[in-house]
Amino acid sequence: MKKAVERGRNGKRGAHVTLSDVAKKVGVSPITISRALRNPQIVSEDLREVILRTVEQMGYIPNLAARALAGRHNGIVGVLTPALHQYGFTGLMVGIEDRFRDTELTVQYSNTLRHAEGEAGLLKSFLTQKPAGVIIAGAESYRDLLPLIERAACPIAHITDLSQEPQTLVVGLDHYTAGAEPTRFLLSRGYNRIAFFGRGADVRSRRRIEGYEAVMRDAGRFDPDLIIGGEAASRTGLGRELFSRLLQRVPDVDAVFAQSDELALGVLIECKERGIRVPEDLGICGFNDLEFSAFIEPSLTTVHIPRYDIGYRVADMLLRAVRDEPADEDKADLGFTIIPRGSTR
Structure with a gap:
């Protein structure tokens, strides 16, 4: 047991290595080590390299609770x-x-x-x-x-x-405007029966639904059946499922505004499966501008969030x-x- 304790204090990497152990090894005070780890720029480059190398070799892990007690x-x-x-x-x-x-x-x-x-x-x-x-x-x-x-x-x-x-x-x-403006964009492209894909699961998507609904009402084209949401293990799979359900209740839908690019991809896949032409028969707009959106065929109209x-x-x-x-x-x-x-x- 004694040998194990000595090894933990002198050679073992990890929790038993203290700030004082590191300071003794480097040949400076513990406060110098502490300051160098908090603000590396305050010590010389040569000393900083020695301290960081020694910390790595000895496996010293700073005690954040102690740091919080000692500082702000x-x-x-x-x-x-x-x-x-x-x-x-x-x-x-x-x-x-x-x-x-x-x-x-x-x-x-x-x-x-x-x-x-x-x-x-x-x-x-x-x-x-x-x-x-x-x-x-x-x-x-x-x-x-x-x-x-x-x-x-x-x-x-x-x-x-x-x-x-x-x-x-x-x-x-x-996010209200982020729901309203893409809806206006789809209307400006000649689409009229525009569906909204999203459950309003959070405050941001609920605000986008409000923006979508306001624009559709102003255009005289609002239909609550065009708002649809649901649950599925795969967001892309959910897009396929929602579009299939939507076609059953609103067969003349001509555009989808999906609240994620993954949902929009699911709609696009389902359209290809059914022989629905995009963008001629159905327009699709996603949300988030994920990387794949520019590279699928056809490429995905979407809303870029910075x-x-x-x-x-x-x-x-x-x-x-x-x-x-x-x-x-x-x-x-x-x-x-x-x-x-x-x-x-």
């Missing part, structure tokens, strides 16, 4: 998201992480899976860890979140539909707040762009 925060930014598992979130993640790369902060994610009742509990969990800050990347409801945000000791930034409550450290877009820019901008806002630097802006609308391609006239 633990060096982590918590990101609360409803859809970590979906392709569309990837761009946001890359933007967030690119902005925090080469800073003193690291990122930790928590996925709500769109369960509004769990959002406050997950935010509390982040806040108890004394984070540098939190990004709420798409909350369902701010009713239970606002009291926590108001009492939080750290800055909290938001990716939202711009109709939602937060007014500072906010980046997003108006997800990378949204992620980068919200991370930049939060970083400035963490560092007590003046903000360029409190609220940013990054909008969207309709990308016309081969699936519409």
Whole structure:
């Protein structure tokens, strides 16, 4: 047992290696090691390389709880998201992480899976860890979140539909308009019986449904049977299923506005199976402008959301707040762009 203890203290990688062990090996004080790990730029390049190499060799793991007790925060930014598992979130993640790369902060994610009742509990969990800050990347409801945000000791930034409550450290877009404008685009291309594919599972898609419905009503073409949603293991499979169901109840449908490119791809596959010509007999518009959309045949008309820019901008806002630097802006609308391609006239 004694030999095992000695090996853990002197040679074993991992949890038994302390900051003092690293400092002794390098020949500097523990506070120098601590400062170098938090802010590498404050020590010389040669010393930084020695410290980082020694940390790697010895397997030292910083104690974030101790760091939080000793300083303002633990060096982590918590990101609360409803859809970590979906392709569309990837761009946001890359933007967030690119902005925090080469800073003193690291990122930790928590996925709500769109369960509004769990959002406050997950935010509390982040806040108890004394984070540098939190990004709420798409909350369902701010009713239970606002009291926590108001009492939080750290800055909290938001990716939202711009109709939602937060007014500072906010980046997003108006999803009502993102539902209305593509519908107007399809009408302008000569389509009249335009279906909306999406269940309104979250506040953003519900706002898009409202925009779609308002435009269709103004055009005198609204029909509730044209709004359809459902569940399936595959988003592309769901698109095929929804289109098949839609044809049974609205056989004269001539366009589909799908709330994801995966759903739109399913509609396109089903059209090919049935011999329905796209875009002549049916127009298809997706949402998110995923990479495959430009390369399928016909290529997919879609709505481009600048997800990378949204992620980068919200991370930049939060970083400035963490560092007590003046903000360029409190609220940013990054909008969207309709990308016309081969699936519409």
